[in-house]
Structure formats: structure tokens, C-alpha cells
């Protein structure tokens with residue numbers, strides 16, 4: 589089988605979602621550190637977003653599609669449960685995280701630290717402070733969801749857990765140390781999801797990315 593190439597800069601939480609899927613499946617892969625809206629990405633994603641993927645002649649864009657491909661094509665424990673009800677529950681969480689959690693945790697809160705757009709580069713407190721109450725409510729939702737088993741669906745780590753794990757990783761690694769992160773200690777959801785799985789590295793270009801990306 590040809591080597592899979594995951595294309596996208598490490599600061600991207602969506603790149604990390606795919607790296608978690610690859611690690612869970614035990615797939616050896618090449619990781620290419622490429623920014624959004626570059627020729628290599630634009631050749632695959634119609635709007636130039638990362639991640640994108642190449643596997644032989646197969647080119648895929650959008651993290652959900654990439655994770656689904658990885659799960660289907662490679663052997664190993666299934667990341668998407670076979671049971672249609674459970675599979676729908678996994679999809680509901682992926683969708684909820686992508687449409688509600690990511691816009692607040694990453695595009696608002698994290699952006700306020702990483703790309704504040706302030707004249708002196710200091711964190712955009714207005715943006716961050718506006719995100720915090722929304723995050724409080726969302727942490728409560730996530731805490732309840734993982735309360736029984738430590739996983740969003742069932743009692744195993746599935747695709748549902750990967751997106752929020754990547755979001756938490758992004759916020760933890762890139763928000764300025766020492767800054768007020770939120771108004772109360774993180775709850776079980778953020779602790780449990782973030783601690784549950786981490787890619788172990790192994791391929792060329794792997795390792796935590798710390799470079800500044802102009803896009804989140």
C-alpha cells in the first residue's frame with residue numbers, strides 16, 4: 589500500500605484530529621507541514637483549508653472525510669462503530685463540536701491569544717472574555733456527556749472524541765501561559781478528553797508544531 593501523506597500545518601486542530609485517527613489506527617504516514625491557501629493545499633481543497641490528504645491516487649479534503657477514509661482503509665480497531673444508532677451518535681457529536689465548540693474554543697478564544705490583531709500583539713481581552721461564558725456552558729455540556737464513561741459515545745474512544753481532544757490540545761498548547769483561561773477549573777470533559785489519547789509521533793515531520801499560522 590502506498591504511504592499516506594497528511595498535508596497541513598501542526599497548529600491546526602483539524603490536522604491533529606486526523607493525526608489522532610492515524611495514531612489510533614497505527615498507520616505510518618508522512619506529515620507535510622503546509623499552510624492553508626498554498627498551491628499544494630489549493631490543489632486538493634476547493635477553499636484552501638487544511639488538512640488535506642493524499643494516498644496514492646486518492647486525494648481527500650475535510651477532516652471528517654479523511655478520518656473516515658483512514659478508518660475504512662486501514663486495519664485495526666474501528667473508530668466508527670458498526671451499530672447504526674451508535675454511529676449516528678458519533679456523527680452527532682462530531683457535527684456539534686465542529687459547528688458549536690470549535691467556533692468558540694478555537695476561532696474565538698484561541699484566536700484572541702494567537703492572532704489578536706491588537707496594535708501591540710497583546711491578547712484581545714474583549715474577544716477572549718466574550719468567549720469564556722460560552723465556554724463555561726459548553727464545558728458543562730461536555731462534562732455531562734463524558735460523565736459516565738469518560739467518552740462521548742459508549743465506553744470506547746471513537747471519532748467523536750477526536751475533535752474535542754484536538755481542540756483542547758490546541759487551547760492548552762497555544763493560549764499564553766499564565767493568562768486566565770476560564771473562570772473555573774476545567775471539568776472532567778476537558779481533563780478526560782485531553783488526557784485520553786495523544787499521537788505518539790513516528791513519521792517524518794511529526795512532533796508538536798509551535799510555529800505561528802496566519803489561520804486557525
Ligand SMILES: N[C@@H](CCC(=O)N[C@@H](CS)C(=O)NCC(=O)O)C(=O)O
Nearest residue numbers: 600601602624637638650651803804
Ligand atoms: N471543515 C474543515 C475545517 C478545516 C479548517 O477550518 N482548517 C483551518 C485550520 S484549523 C484552515 O484551514 N483555516 C484557513 C481558512 O479558514 O482560511 C475540516 O474539518 O477539515
